[in-house]
Amino acid sequence: EPEVTQTPSHQVTQMGQEVILRCVPISNHLYFYWYRQILGQKVEFLVSFYNNEISEKSEIFDDQFSVERPDGSNFTLKIRSTKLEDSAMYFCASSARGQAEDTEAFFGQGTRLTVV
Amino acid sequence: SQQGEEDPQALSIQEGENATMNCSYKTSINNLQWYRQNSGRGLVHLILIRSNEREKHSGRLRVTLDTSKKSSSLLITASRAADTASYFCATAPPYIPTFGRGTSLIVHP
Numbered sequence: 406e407p408e409v410t411q412t413p414s415h416q417v418t419q420m421g422q423e424v425i426l427r428c429v430p431i432s433n434h435l436y437f438y439w440y441r442q443i444l445g446q447k448v449e450f451l452v453s454f455y456n457n458e459i460s461e462k463s464e465i466f467d468d469q470f471s472v473e474r475p476d477g478s479n480f481t482l483k484i485r486s487t488k489l490e491d492s493a494m495y496f497c498a499s500s501a502r503g504q505a506e507d508t509e510a511f512f513g514q515g516t517r518l519t520v521v
Numbered sequence: 522s523q524q525g526e527e528d529p530q531a532l533s534i535q536e537g538e539n540a541t542m543n544c545s546y547k548t549s550i551n552n553l554q555w556y557r558q559n560s561g562r563g564l565v566h567l568i569l570i571r572s573n574e575r576e577k578h579s580g581r582l583r584v585t586l587d588t589s590k591k592s593s594s595l596l597i598t599a600s601r602a603a604d605t606a607s608y609f610c611a612t613a614p615p616y617i618p619t620f621g622r623g624t625s626l627i628v629h630p
Contacts, residue, residue: 409563438617448564448609448620461617496563498618509554510618512563 407431411497411513418487418520426482426516428497437480438498438510439472441465448496454480487520494518524619525553525593525610533627540597542624544610545590553586554618555595556609564609564620567595602630 410429418424430437439451452462454472471483480499484491494517498510525544534540544553552571556564570577570586570593577584583596597604605628611618 447622448558450617450619453617494561498564509566509569510564511566514563515561517561 407511409497409499409511409513411495411516413516414514415517416519418518420489420520421486424484424487424518426484426495426497426518428480428482428513429478430480430497430499431501431511432478434499434501434511436460436500436502437472437474438500439482440496440498440512441493442496442515443493451482484518487518489520492518492520524621525612526621527608527610527624529624530622531625531627533629534600536600536602536628536630538600538628540600540604540626540628542595542608542626544593544595546593546610546612547591550588550612550614552613553584553593554611554613555582555584555593556611556618556620558607558609558623560606567608597626600626600628602628604628 412427437454440448442448450463452466452472453460469485473481494515496515497513500510525546528543550572552569554569555567557567558564568579568582568584570584581598586593607623607625609620609623
């Protein structure tokens with residue numbers, strides 16, 4: 406069964422360093438998302454991406470964050486200068502259709518980011 | 522953007538019992554989806570019910586939708602310890618899944 410894969414599963418970084426989280430969405434999907442979940446809190450939407458551009462972003466997704474689809478398969482989230490409060494689980498998701506009735510999203514297993 | 526709100530926040534039952542959790546939302550929808558999240562893992566899509574449907578089944582899952590009350594319920598029958606997880610509803614629109622705090626279900630063996 407097709408699945409969304411994320412790498413690495415766990416990333417530890419020094420405060421102020423840049424990190425890139427990687428995702429391979431399901432191959433025929435068109436809509437891609439990043440979410441984060443701080444320990445013990447709810448899953449928060451960060452950004453959606455369609456047709457090689459950001460379609461929507463939350464207020465969490467500030468200038469420190471960027472997304473890219475560098476080739477036909479990868480979808481990345483970059484945090485330019487990490488802060489302690491960026492420590493969270495980051496989930497990538499994809500869906501076949503974003504602006505239609507059936508919008509079920511498929512999630513990866515997440516990357517646990519720890520900023521020290 | 523709108524999101525569903527799940528109730529109760531926590532539910533603890535014995536294996537074999539049924540578990541019912543509810544979702545309320547505020548504005549008209551095209552569909553409503555239920556997801557499960559095992560601790561520390563990604564969300565898994567369970568079932569989608571459209572606004573013109575009132576009930577849907579998938580294995581041990583039964584979902585109902587009452588658009589007049591703007592609410593949905595998820596029933597898990599004959600629960601198992603492996604059903605221990607958090608359960609979330611997401612409405613569309615918005616067409617980007619957004620999640621509330623969920624219902625934390627613990628099934629005791």
